[in-house]
Amino acid sequence: MKKVLLGHGSGGELSHNLISDLFIKYFKNPILEAQTDSALLEISSKNISFTTDSYVVDPIFFKGGNIGKLAICGTVNDLAVSGATPKYISCSFIIEEGFSMTELETIVKTMADEAKKAEIQIVTGDTKVVNKGKCDKIFINTSGIGILDAKHKEISSGKNIAIGDKILINGDIADHGMTIMAARDFENFTTNISTDSACLNHLIHELLEANIGIKFMRDATRGGVATVLCELAKNANIGLEIDEENIPVNESVKGLCEVFGFDPLYVANEGKVIIVVDKKDSEKAIKIMQQNEFGKNSAIIGEITESNRGKAWLKTEIGGKRIIDMLAGEQLPRIC
């Protein structure tokens, strides 16, 4: 079986072979093929979004995806929730000596497929190989650039949020985190749970083009939905109230959360976005979202309130009310 060697990260002949036989073969586009150290890009707007994320998920293959899928979708989503149209992505690998070349090819192929679906180009990259035992299989960094229409500049800050605005989500929560958990602890256990990892840029684009009042968006990854809600309440200095019974959770995921003692609100997602929409447009937004393949289970889960500024509140299924706190400590390391 072919393996990744230290020489593949040397910058010399083996590096060049890896670039042409693998990365250019799958990522194929004229900008990348120029093989300059920097990609030269023509940008059609003076406003852009720029983001970065490193992916260290363990295991690297799991139901519904792999580390490569996360690396593309995660960065695409970070750009999309800022109101931008994701365009260009970089891709930097840190690989453990001896890693299977076949597995690397599978990951690279997945990245190429996701990039194609999301209509973005992988335009520049880097490969480092470290001695055996000095990293765990493979880590991937992706950084991305998106084109931002000036009228969407306030979406990431949430400055336009008003009392009464509705809080929406595009489907079931906690799928990704519990998929990883199941893959780690029940290797020979079959569940129907799989990652929700997906590029949401098309869904978000449909909403932004529908001429409705989108006030804020944020993807709920590490720290889960709870962390997004806490940050939103604090940063925008607004109150918000969530109805637990309206939060979509798959029954199997809910069951697994109970087994492990996790609150689904804190479990990571990789294809879920929290959206704050003008009250009058919320039903229209839900309809648009439900027509997209990644929004079938979209729901209105709460609203912005006058009271309790800076705090996120949860109305529980049994009729109580409690503050949603930030995640303290670490729940699931290496979830993405």
Added chain:
Amino acid sequence: MKKVLLGHGSGGELSHNLISDLFIKYFKNPILEAQTDSALLEISSKNISFTTDSYVVDPIFFKGGNIGKLAICGTVNDLAVSGATPKYISCSFIIEEGFSMTELETIVKTMADEAKKAEIQIVTGDTKVVNKGKCDKIFINTSGIGILDAKHKEISSGKNIAIGDKILINGDIADHGMTIMAARDFENFTTNISTDSACLNHLIHELLEANIGIKFMRDATRGGVATVLCELAKNANIGLEIDEENIPVNESVKGLCEVFGFDPLYVANEGKVIIVVDKKDSEKAIKIMQQNEFGKNSAIIGEITESNRGKAWLKTEIGGKRIIDMLAGEQLPRIC
């Protein structure tokens, strides 16, 4: 001693504390302080350069620098050699659980200092923490964006190179690689060798503004000067000839290379750029370079030839001539 915990990479409360108490404290700028997932940037040109690199150098501290210095300078240089003015940088950390918080602070402070000198802003970032033993101390990815004047668009391709053009370098070669080698193998050995790691964007800017015929630039990092020359000859389909006796090498570095059996031409640099200049402008270019603190030992080391297209030749000090090959295999893993 304070240590990095898994929770610092959770996306929850500890992550937020790390961001505000360390990253924002040192990297301080309004774009970063907005703390949105994507940085919102205003770009003054429709042409931009975009690049990425991951840094895995071992050891992480060495004479004249540390991994943070490499991470800033390397990405700044990749942008600068494309003819662009480096503007914005992202910074993504993968940290081993238990890593010293004091060492992290030293690295972050170095990055902030270098960014300030290079006049670039660190605008977005990410932190992942992996369990002890799953990475080696700390890896850093930096991705960068530079503004590219349309008139410099062909510099990275080298399309304008002509027969007779001169090949220049901004100083002594092989310092970085041999510094790392000495740090690994002679921990208690004092040498006067230190890394050449430096941001070259100001030196390059001075050249580009001098209205001289700059045809090509490339920083000579992994694979050394030899790899840049081989790639240039091959990609631009030109011949080139280098005079070994004109290549500046520090005597101690030369000695250490002999001890280890390395050819300095293949050893990594982190602050050296190969520049192809119109013959008539080469002396003027050298004068400009020598006035910059990172160009004092600048020299003309060779020229573009009519014969031997696709090949790089070396005239040796003893009067012979040989082809410069690409680096085969791996010379020094984890050099950057």
